[in-house]
Structures are given as structure tokens and as C-alpha cells.
């Protein structure tokens with residue numbers, strides 16, 4: 001096997017940890033029900049992770065494995081909702097989402113420090129080691145999402 005096909009194979013394996021390409025629905029599908037989370041994610045480097053690559057690098061599986069791991073589905077380019085939360089095909093409906101057990105059976109993943117570290121590892125071009133708690137704060141889209149959900153309940 002050529003080195004390049006090995007990388008593609010590794011990328012597919014990495015993808016299967018969160019779901020297969022056909023399980024993805026894309027961030028626009030989450031947006032309608034989670035507008036706060038979507039807006040904040042849009043402003044994080046994750047949403048632009050593919051844009052950091054040159055056109056040639058955007059075809060290089062070695063870069064895509066972290067900058068756009070679900071590349072096989074164009075709707076889910078960059079580091080997207082489903083890269084961390086799992087492919088939404090079976091869970092992304094209001095009925096399933098409200099049931100915290102069912103939603104996990106349907107593929108919702110709980111993002112973890114270990115998950116972050118699959119990309120934020122020694123090979124990424126960071127000046128400082130990955131500080132989970134500090135980095136988590138920088139991508140906080142859940143405080144706003146939870147506040148909005150609380151408001152909805154009160155109505």
C-alpha cells in the first residue's frame with residue numbers, strides 16, 4: 001500500500017470512531033434548533049479549520065485528518081458539530097434529542113478530553129501544551145445553548 005492510501009485508511013478509521021460519513025447531516029441541520037451554539041461555533045477556529053489550508057493541502061489526507069476529518073461528506077467540512085458530537089442522522093430530531101438516553105443510543109457522543117487530544121497532540125503546531133479546562137472555555141457554546149433551553153422551558 002502506498003503511504004498516501006495508508007493516510008486515507010487512517011482518516012476513515014478516525015471517522016468511524018464518531019460515525020460513518022453517511023451518518024452526517026451537517027452543521028446547517030443543527031442550526032435551526034441550536035442557533036446559539038451554531039453562532040458561537042462559527043466564530044471558533046474549528047469552523048475555519050479547513051480554510052487554514054492551501055488548496056493543495058485541502059486535498060492532503062495528512063492535513064485533513066485533523067482540519068476536516070469528515071471531509072467525505074461536504075456538508076460536514078472543517079471541525080464540525082458532528083466531529084465532536086457524532087453523526088446526527090439518527091439522533092438529530094426533536095423527539096430523540098429530548099430523551100437523554102435514547103439520544104445516546106442513536107449515536108450522540110459525549111465529547112471528552114481524550115477526543116480533543118486525538119487532534120491536539122504533540123504533532124499539532126501549538127506553542128504550549130494542550131490545557132483541557134482552559135481550551136474548553138475558548139469553545140464554550142453550551143452556556144448560551146443551555147440558557148436558551150432553560151428560557152424555552154419556562155415559557
Ligand code: HEC
Pocket residue numbers: 025026027029030031032033034081082085087088092093094095097098099100103108145149
Ligand atoms: C429538531 C430540533 C433539533 C435538531 C435538528 C438538533 N437538536 Fe440537539 N437538541 C434539541 C433539543 C430539543 C434538545 C434538548 C435540550 C434542549 O432543549 O436544548 C437537544 C439537545 C442536544 C444536546 C444535549 C443532549 C444531552 O442529552 O446531553 C446536544 C449535544 C445536541 N442537542 C447537539 C445537536 C447536534 C450536534 C445537532 C446536529 C447534528 C442537533 N443537536 C440537532 C433539538 C434539536
Ligand code: HEC
Pocket residue numbers: 045046048049050052065066067069079083084111112113115116117118119120126132135136138139
Ligand atoms: C478533529 C480534530 C479536532 C478535535 C477533535 C478538536 N480540535 Fe480543537 N482544533 C483543531 C484544529 C485543526 C484547530 C486549528 C484550526 C485552525 O486555526 O485552522 C483547532 C483549534 C482549537 C482552538 C483554538 C486554538 C487554541 O489552541 O486556542 C481551541 C481553543 C480548541 N481547538 C479546543 C478544542 C477542544 C476543547 C476540543 C475538545 C472538546 C477540541 N478542540 C477538539 C482540531 C480539533
Ligand code: HEC
Pocket residue numbers: 052053057060062063064065066067118119120121123124125126127
Ligand atoms: C494531529 C492533528 C493535526 C494535523 C495532522 C495537522 N494539523 Fe494543523 N493544526 C492542528 C491544531 C490542533 C492546530 C491549532 C494549534 C493551536 O493553535 O493550538 C493547527 C493549526 C494549524 C495552522 C495554523 C492556523 C492558524 O490560523 O493559526 C496551520 C496553517 C495548519 N495547522 C496547517 C496544517 C497543515 C498544512 C497540515 C498538513 C501538512 C496540518 N496542519 C496537519 C492539528 C493538526
Ligand code: HEC
Pocket residue numbers: 027030031034037038039041042046079080081082083084085111112139141142145146
Ligand atoms: C470541538 C468539539 C465540539 C464541536 C466542534 C462542537 N461541540 Fe458542542 N459541545 C462540545 C463539548 C465539549 C460540550 C459539553 C461541555 C460540557 O459538558 O461542559 C458541548 C456541548 C454542546 C451542547 C450543550 C449540551 C447540553 O448538555 O446542554 C449543545 C447543544 C451543542 N454542544 C451543540 C453543538 C452544535 C450545534 C455544534 C455545531 C454548530 C457543536 N456543538 C460543535 C464540543 C463540541
